[in-house]
Amino acid sequence: MRPSEDDLIARYFAPMAGEGGLGLRDDVALIGVTPGHQIVLTVDAIVEGVHFLAEDPADTVGVKALGVNLSDLAAKGAKPIGFLLTLALPEGWSEPWLARFCEGLGRMAEASGCPLLGGDTVRARGTLTLSITAIGEVPDGRMVPRTGARPGDVIGVTGTVGDATLGLALLVGSPDWHGALRPEHRAFLVDRYREPRPRLSLAPDLRDCANAAMDVSDGLAGDAAKLLGASGVGGMLDLDALPLSGAASLAIRSDETLRDRVATGGDDYEILFTVPERSWDRLASVAGAKDVPVTRIGRVGMPGGPVSFERSGRPVTLSSLSYQHSWGSA
Amino acid sequence: MRPSEDDLIARYFAPMAGEGGLGLRDDVALIGVTPGHQIVLTVDAIVEGVHFLAEDPADTVGVKALGVNLSDLAAKGAKPIGFLLTLALPEGWSEPWLARFCEGLGRMAEASGCPLLGGDTVRARGTLTLSITAIGEVPDGRMVPRTGARPGDVIGVTGTVGDATLGLALLVGSPDWHGALRPEHRAFLVDRYREPRPRLSLAPDLRDCANAAMDVSDGLAGDAAKLLGASGVGGMLDLDALPLSGAASLAIRSDETLRDRVATGGDDYEILFTVPERSWDRLASVAGAKDVPVTRIGRVGMPGGPVSFERSGRPVTLSSLSYQHSWGSA
Numbered sequence: 001m002r003p004s005e006d007d008l009i010a011r012y013f014a015p016m017a018g019e020g021g022l023g024l025r026d027d028v029a030l031i032g033v034t035p036g037h038q039i040v041l042t043v044d045a046i047v048e049g050v051h052f053l054a055e056d057p058a059d060t061v062g063v064k065a066l067g068v069n070l071s072d073l074a075a076k077g078a079k080p081i082g083f084l085l086t087l088a089l090p091e092g093w094s095e096p097w098l099a100r101f102c103e104g105l106g107r108m109a110e111a112s113g114c115p116l117l118g119g120d121t122v123r124a125r126g127t128l129t130l131s132i133t134a135i136g137e138v139p140d141g142r143m144v145p146r147t148g149a150r151p152g153d154v155i156g157v158t159g160t161v162g163d164a165t166l167g168l169a170l171l172v173g174s175p176d177w178h179g180a181l182r183p184e185h186r187a188f189l190v191d192r193y194r195e196p197r198p199r200l201s202l203a204p205d206l207r208d209c210a211n212a213a214m215d216v217s218d219g220l221a222g223d224a225a226k227l228l229g230a231s232g233v234g235g236m237l238d239l240d241a242l243p244l245s246g247a248a249s250l251a252i253r254s255d256e257t258l259r260d261r262v263a264t265g266g267d268d269y270e271i272l273f274t275v276p277e278r279s280w281d282r283l284a285s286v287a288g289a290k291d292v293p294v295t296r297i298g299r300v301g302m303p304g305g306p307v308s309f310e311r312s313g314r315p316v317t318l319s320s321l322s323y324q325h326s327w328g329s330a
Numbered sequence: 331m332r333p334s335e336d337d338l339i340a341r342y343f344a345p346m347a348g349e350g351g352l353g354l355r356d357d358v359a360l361i362g363v364t365p366g367h368q369i370v371l372t373v374d375a376i377v378e379g380v381h382f383l384a385e386d387p388a389d390t391v392g393v394k395a396l397g398v399n400l401s402d403l404a405a406k407g408a409k410p411i412g413f414l415l416t417l418a419l420p421e422g423w424s425e426p427w428l429a430r431f432c433e434g435l436g437r438m439a440e441a442s443g444c445p446l447l448g449g450d451t452v453r454a455r456g457t458l459t460l461s462i463t464a465i466g467e468v469p470d471g472r473m474v475p476r477t478g479a480r481p482g483d484v485i486g487v488t489g490t491v492g493d494a495t496l497g498l499a500l501l502v503g504s505p506d507w508h509g510a511l512r513p514e515h516r517a518f519l520v521d522r523y524r525e526p527r528p529r530l531s532l533a534p535d536l537r538d539c540a541n542a543a544m545d546v547s548d549g550l551a552g553d554a555a556k557l558l559g560a561s562g563v564g565g566m567l568d569l570d571a572l573p574l575s576g577a578a579s580l581a582i583r584s585d586e587t588l589r590d591r592v593a594t595g596g597d598d599y600e601i602l603f604t605v606p607e608r609s610w611d612r613l614a615s616v617a618g619a620k621d622v623p624v625t626r627i628g629r630v631g632m633p634g635g636p637v638s639f640e641r642s643g644r645p646v647t648l649s650s651l652s653y654q655h656s657w658g659s660a
Contacts, residue, residue, distance in 0.1 A: 025560050026476045027402045027544060028372040030468075033363045042358040043414040043463060045452045072357045084373040086416065086461040122375045126456005131416040133373060133463040138360075146356045214357060230355050 003095065005121050012098060016106040018082050018115025029117035031081055037137040039081075042072040045131035048090075052194075053171060054127075058097045059104030060194035061130070066108040068217065069134035070198035071269040075215040077144040077207035078136030080114035080200065086131040088124035112200055138207065144273070148212040149231035153274035155298035158199050158287070160245040161220045165265020166258065167193030180254035185247035192245075196269035201290045206273060209283040213273035219264040222322025223272055224298070225307045231274075234305025237298035239263055240312060260318055263309075274300050333425065335451050342428060346436040348412050348445025359447035361411055367467040369411075372402040378457040382524075383501060388427045389434030390524035391460070396438040398547065399464035400528035401599040405545040407474040407537035408466030410444035410530065416461040418454035442530055468537065474603070478542040479561035483604035485628035488529050488617070490575040491550045495595020496588065497523030510584035515577035522575075526599035531620045536603060539613040543603035549594040552652025553602055554628070555637045561604075564635025567628035569593055570642060590648055593639075604630050 003011070009024050017024050020031040033039060046068065048054055052061050066083060073080055085105075089098075109115055114134065149155075167189035169175050178186070198215075206213050212231055216223045221237065228235045242263060244252070252258045275283055280296070287294045301307075309316050333341070339354050347354050350361040363369060376398065378384055382391050396413060403410055415435075419428075439445055444464065479485075497519035499505050508516070528545075536543050542561055546553045551567065558565045572593060574582070582588045605613055610626065617624045631637075639646050 022475070026406075028370050028406050028408075028473075030473050031369045031371070032470075033369060035365070039361045039363060039369060039465075040358050041361070041414060041448065041463075041465065043416055043448060043450050045416045045418060045450050045461070047418060047452050047455055049455045050453050076356075076358050078358075084371060084463055086373055086375045088375060088377060088418075088459050088461075090456070117371065118373060120373050120375045120461070122377050122459075123380050124456055124459065125377055125379045126420070126454055126459075129418050129452075129454065129456075129459055131375070131418075131450070131461040133371075133414055135369075135371065140362075143358075143360050145352070 008121060012102040013116060013119065016109050016116045018117055020082055021115065021117040024118060029084065034137055036140050038140055038143065040073060040076050040078040040136045040138055040143060041133060042069055043131060043133045044068045045129060047129045048127040056194055058100035062101045062104030063108045063195045065130045065132050066105055067196035067198050068269060069132045070112050070114060070200060071196055071215040073134055073136040074198045074200045074203050075213045075271045076138065077142060077203045078138045079203060080112055081135045081137055082115050082117035083135065084117055084133040085119035087119065087121045088129040089121065090124045090126065090128055112198065142207050144206050144210050144213040146212055146214050146227055146230045149228060149233050149274040149300045150211050151233060151300055151302050152277060153211055153300040154277055154280050154296050155224065155235060155237065155274050155300060156294050157220065157243065157270055157272050157297055158202065158292050158294050159270040160243045160248065161216065161268045161270060162248050162262020162265055163189050163192035163245050164267035165261055166248055166251055177251045177254040177258065180250055181247060185250060188247050193267055198269065199271050199292055202271065202287055202292050205283055205286045209275045209279040210273040211275060213271055216268040216270045216272050218266050219322040220268065220272065221263045221309060221318055225321055227272060228300065228307050233303050234301035234307055235298055236301060236308050236310060238310050239316065241295065241297045243293065243295040264318055264321055338451060342432040343446060343449065346439050346446045348447055350412055351445065351447040354448060359414065364467055366470050368470055368473065370403060370406050370408040370466045370468055370473060371463060372399055373461060373463045374398045375459060375461040377459045386524055388430035392431045392434030393438045393525045395460045395462050396435055397526035397528050398599060399462045400442050400444060400530060401526055401545040403464055403466040404528045404530045404533050405543045405601045406468065407472060407533045408468045409533060410442055411465045411467055412445050412447035413465065414447055414463040415449035417449065417451045418459040419451065420454045420456065420458055442528065472537050474536050474540050474543040476542055476544045476557055476560045479558060479563050479604040479630045480541050481563060481630055481632050482607060483541055483630040484607055484610050484626050485554065485565060485567065485604050485630060486624050487546065487550065487573065487600055487602050487627055488532065488622050488624050489600040490573045490578065491546065491598045491600060492578050492592020492595055493519050493522035493575050494597035495591055496578055496581055507581045507584040507588065510580055511577060515580060518577050523597055528599065529601050529622055532601065532617055532622050535613055535616045539605045539609040540603040541605060543601055546598040546600045546602050548596050549652040550598065550602065551593045551639060551648055555651055557602060558630065558637050563633050564631035564637050565628055566631060566638050566640060568640050569646065571625065571627045573623065573625040594648055594651055
């Protein structure tokens with residue numbers, strides 16, 4: 001006999017619950033807010049076969065489900081308070097899968113100081129679907145908006161881009177460039193696809209320095225165009241400047257067409273931001289001290305101006321700016 | 331060609347968005363909290379074929395998705411601030427369906443002062459699945475818990491119970507008692523299944539008077555046992571005292587077996603609460619003035635005592651205390 005929802009709560013969810021979760025014995029969570037702060041909320045769902053693969057280890061699904069939401073909080077300069085989980089379990093779910101999923105989820109919750117506060121478990125009529133609402137707080141008026149980029153700002157990004165999309169390519173096929181990589185390179189890329197690492201440590205520094213920020217989830221080029229568009233400004237991105245991992249560089253050396261893919265593939269979960277030129281050095285220095293490399297990749301242009309991409313100082317056209325999870329069309 | 335997620339946001343979601351939704355142009359929502367208040371959060375998902383029927387009019391699905399969450403806020407004495415929506419759309423979704431869904435959702439949002447603050451739209455691999463996180467606030471320390479019932483408290487419930495489960499029975503079959511009802515009775519019961527009416531107007535009075543409360547979603551008998559159990563007390567429910575609508579009374583007159591069903595069927599979305607005897611009259615009077623009838627249905631017993639159900643002063647045994655959405659077992 002399958003465990004009841006109450007059994008699941010007692011066995012798997014209560015151990016990762018925070019104080020505001022009221023022991024998961026009420027229908028709601030109750031949280032206090034630090035005086036002088038506002039609440040930041042974000043919700044992101046992931047669906048088996050769309051955002052993760054049925055074969056992905058269950059713990060990595062837990063890491064990803066929470067990680068993609070924490071990445072949004074980090075980009076806004078917010079500190080996590082907790083999260084709510086909706087779990088739609090398909091007919092054939094197994095308790096070992098769920099146990100391992102919760103292990104990954106709990107690991108990410110613990111590492112980020114973001115406990116479970118509540119949730120709902122329902123039966124899915126289809127594949128596993130997860131939705132997480134993450135709750136954070138920022139000092140009043142200090143959230144880093146998407147809309148604040150100013151002409152002349154430096155455009156920067158954390159970490160490296162394109163690793164996750166290459167990792168996904170390795171998981172779903174055997175691309176020609178596969179052989180150019182050593183096993184540890186392949187493992188690195190796959191790990192980057194499966195386990196986003198939200199840049200929470202950088203949140204206070206983004207609040208101090210950045211005019212605008214968002215997390216990169218649908219491909220750097222498209223997300224940069226979105227941020228600049230939301231801010232009502234143009235800008236230029238130097239695609240030669242994109243920070244690449246050693247593994248991604250090797251793959252590109254073997255297949256030049258990947259050069260566009262790393263700029264447009266999804267699932268990076270790095271932070272794209274703009275800062276005034278005068279603040280760049282300060283941000284780069286504190287970020288470096290926190291082991292979060294940041295790289296200059298472009299410059300914000302004039303209000304209403306065009307968004308352009310360059311290589312070797314010449315404009316290039318990307319066939320598609322973003323990866324689409326193609327949720328709509330068949 | 332299907333509209334993109336950005337198109338859907340502009341056409342359907344932005345019109346019902348509140349200020350904290352930042353125009354649905356950022357990845358997050360940002361809300362302020364009234365000084366001296368705490369945040370109450372709840373999440374409930376509904377799945378086509380489990381919590382609603384594929385044939386249900388789309389606007390009623392919108393009403394239900396938000397209504398079941400607002401019902402939780404009401405039971406806790408909270409005032410709604412806004413909500414986040416996760417919409418997992420199956421392959422075959424249609425824009426007219428979505429438009430009508432948003433009409434119902436927007437109607438409930440407007441009526442309850444609970445605007446849309448953000449969300450995520452993904453592709454479902456299965457039937458339509460919706461998850462809503464509702465956010466509210468209560469004065470510090472004033473949330474009505476599930477765990478506060480005290481020996482001697484009166485157990486009360488709002489409105490009438492059992493209508494929704496009878497409505498569902500009419501929708502999925504043609505029960506013998508069908509003929510005992512006039513068309514307007516049948517329409518009433520079906521409407522009660524499809525469109526919960528969260529008792530938000532009673533929230534401040536529950537804060538003032540009630541020791542414990544929860545909304546009735548899985549059947550009155552089982553939910554009462556849950557509330558008493560969470561409070562660590564026993565109690566007695568007089569099943570003869572359950573408030574029934576005219577339509578439900580007629581159905582029971584035609585089929586005596588329905589007497590148990592109205593006490594154990596799901597989807598009532600009324601509020602079950604306990605109040606000290608001395609506060610009953612005050613609560614009943616303010617509730618009546620707000621057109622929310624409340625009925626005494628039992629009495630809280632001693633700590634650790636049994637939970638019993640009676641009819642005509644004699645104990646009865648219910649074969650099952652609650653309706654299960656049977657999400658787990660096959």
